[in-house]
Amino acid sequence: MLNQSFKFAILGTLLSSAAFHPAAHAMSPQIDGAEIIAPQESGLELRAAQLSEVINGKVEAKDYFAQSFLNAISVAQIKILSEQLIAQYGAPQSSYIASKQNPQQALVNLEFENAIANVEMIIDPKNGDKIIGLLIKDVATKGDNIDKIKEDFSNLSGQYSYKVTLLDGHGDQYRDILSFNADDQFAIGSTFKLYILAELAAQVKEGKRKWSDIATINHPSFSSTATENWPKNAPVTLHTLASWMISLSDNGATDSLLHLLGREQVEKRVLKIGHSNPEIMLPFLSTVEAFGLKMSSNEKLRGEYLAANEMKQRQILNDNDDALTLDKFKAIEITGGPLFIDKIEWFASANDIVRLMEHLRLNGDDIVDDIMAINPGMSAGDSEKWQFVGYKGGSEPGVISQNYLLQSNSGKWFVVSGSWNDSEKEVEDSKFSALMFRLLNHVALLAEK
Known part of the structure; x- marks a missing residue:
């Protein structure tokens, strides 16, 4: 009898979120005293890599999502949704771009212990590459039958x-x-x-x-x-x-x-x-x-x-x-x-x-x-x-x-x-x-x- 609009959307349109991943600041390798400049990650690549760490709570949602996003889905709601995903699919292992639509939008693979989710991500380059849209499009359980x-x-x-x-x-x-x-x-x-x-x-x-x-x-x-x-x-x-x-x-x-x-x-x-x-x-x-x-x-x-x-x-x-x-x-x-x-x-x-x-x-x-x-x-x-x-x-x-x-x-x-x-x-x-x-x-x- 209670409104279901969406308890059942938790795995779909409701979790419009992505993730934050601390930038790698390791020393750049050198050969014969000449520093080799490592290729820079784009903002989209960085945010894609950070998704798993937002889900597991290592990165705070307020540092990852644009305020316009948080106005629609609060930090508390994101925490609850993340906990539900972990309860269903195990701990997040990694996240990375599967295909890039444009410099601001990509399809990201979010890999859990027991499943892989396909996530559509949109960033705002004018706002520190923060996430303005994220949609879990599909979740496939590993080795399911x-x-x-x-x-x-x-x-x-x-x-x-x-x-x-x-x-x-x-x-x-x-x-x-x-x-x-x-x-x-x-x-x-x-x-x-x-x-x-x-x-x-x-x-x-x-x-x-x-x-x-x-x-x-x-x-x-x-x-x-x-x-x-x-x-x-x-x-x-x-x-x-x-x-x-x-x-x-x-x-x-x-x-x-x-x-x-x-x-x-x-x-x-x-x-x-x-x-x-x-x-x-x-x-x-x-x-x-x-x-x-x-x-x-x-x-x-x-x-x-x-x-x-x-x-x-x-x-x-x-x-x-x-x-x-x-x-x-x-x-x-x-x-x-x-x-x-x-x-x-x-x-x-x-x-x-x-x-x-x-x-x-x-x-x-x-x-x-x-x-x-x-x-x-x-x-x-x-x-x-x-x-x-x-x-x-x-x-x-x-x-x-x-x-x-x-x-x-x-x-x-x-x-x-x-x-x-x-x-x-x-x-x-x-x-x-x-x-x-x-x-x-x-x-x-x-x-x-």
Whole structure:
């Protein structure tokens, strides 16, 4: 439910950074008393060589990045991102230019203990050659293969699933390439918002609505990156609400769309798409309802809700619609680890996600495709391996889910889905994302065979 825009971009566009490396000041060699002048490193070469030392903390970020860069990504954020990279790939070993585009821009290889990252770097020659742009385009694990990927998945705590499916033809014609626990139901966090997108697309297709229709932000919610400072009932298009809901995982946009389209209509869409255990998704909660039911001060209400059958649960939600609102929500009451992720959530199996993605592919339109592609959930370099990348993920303490609809450059369609739940402790989002990126790289190689 929390905004994922980008926990999952940590390895991609968010880490626009490079590195600082102390200049070599060794004595120049001499022959017969004549000093040989060593070739001077260019500013770009120097900064490329320094990248590994910024990541490992031997060079301070404030000495390496231009202030314009640090205004966008703080020193503290760079430190956190560097620690995450080291946790995933081991200590940085070296960095060097792989290819130079011009005197200010190059593709740099950043070598870790267990992986090699391709990094696009831009310097400002007028500002001490400091870094003004850096983009991790791709990360390749050294000596990686599918058996190693499976083994590393197996080391996750709690429960996990993954599935890679080739979509053959039209309709229920699938070919499983890789699958583990694909029938099991998992908490999926904000991935559920794809069901709302599917219902909106259906209503547009049926002529009931247009993407350009004006709606209002009338159901604000917690963790809403796009809408949190907007006035209630501000007018926006359905296209905008849907874009915020999918690309930024905005909960206010999500709840506003859910109420506009109708809870029951979305539930019917869940059934029509073919969810394997639809009862577990009913009633289809709004985000603010889920947040509210998890609050410690709502223990009595939560107990009544969990003990009730579906019909009674709907009545409880209706009777308490004034209590389950953003103005009554207290974020401090849902901290401290996983909370009721097996009871108050949205659920789907990997097989359900495949059916959902295929439904969107076959029944959506160009706007649906565009919305799903705004945030690709992978680095720019990885995106370039595909003709189309549609993505939706979700997470909260104890839950992470990442799901991709992909078209290869040769025209083949794939769904890659993964989920990890642990009801006892928080899952490591960056660790799971790294596993999924490795799986995606494996699928990209298969796709072109």
